[in-house]
Amino acid sequence: MKCFKPEVVKCQVDGCSFNQDQTCHALGINVGGPHQECDTFIKSSNKAGNDSISSSVGACKVPNCRFNNMMLCEADKVNVGWHGEHADCMTFSEKA
Numbered sequence: 444m445k446c447f448k449p450e451v452v453k454c455q456v457d458g459c460s461f462n463q464d465q466t467c468h469a470l471g472i473n474v475g476g477p478h479q480e481c482d483t484f485i486k487s488s489n490k491a492g493n494d495s496i497s498s499s500v501g502a503c504k505v506p507n508c509r510f511n512n513m514m515l516c517e518a519d520k521v522n523v524g525w526h527g528e529h530a531d532c533m534t535f536s537e538k539a
C-alpha cells in the first residue's frame with residue numbers, strides 16, 4: 444500500500460489560529476465534504492498548534508476529488524486558501 448502523508452505546504456488563511464507565516468502548525472488537518480473545506484480551521488484570538496510542527500492531511504471526505512482514495516489524500520502535497528470566509532483545499536481536482 445502506498446505510504447502517503449500529504450504535507451500542507453502553504454496555507455494563505457492567516458485568520459486561522461493554526462496559521463503562522465502562511466504555514467499550518469496543526470498536527471494534521473481534516474478536509475470536509477462534499478465541499479473541500481478545511482474542517483480544522485478555527486478563527487480565534489488564541490494561537491493554536493506548535494511552530495515545530497508541519498501539518499499534513501489526515502482524513503479527506505471529498506470523494507469526488509481525483510486524489511481521494513478511501514477517504515485518504517494521495518496528493519504529494521496540498522495548498523489551502525481562502526474561499527469566502529472559510530478555508531478550502533486548493534489542490535482539489537474533480538474526478539473525470
Ligand code: SF4
Binds near residue numbers: 456460467468
Ligand atoms: S485553515 Fe486549515 S490548513 Fe490553514 S492553518 Fe488553519 S487548520 Fe491549517
Ligand code: SF4
Binds near residue numbers: 504512
Ligand atoms: S487534494 Fe483532494 S483528496 Fe487531497 S485533501 Fe484536497 S480535496 Fe482532499
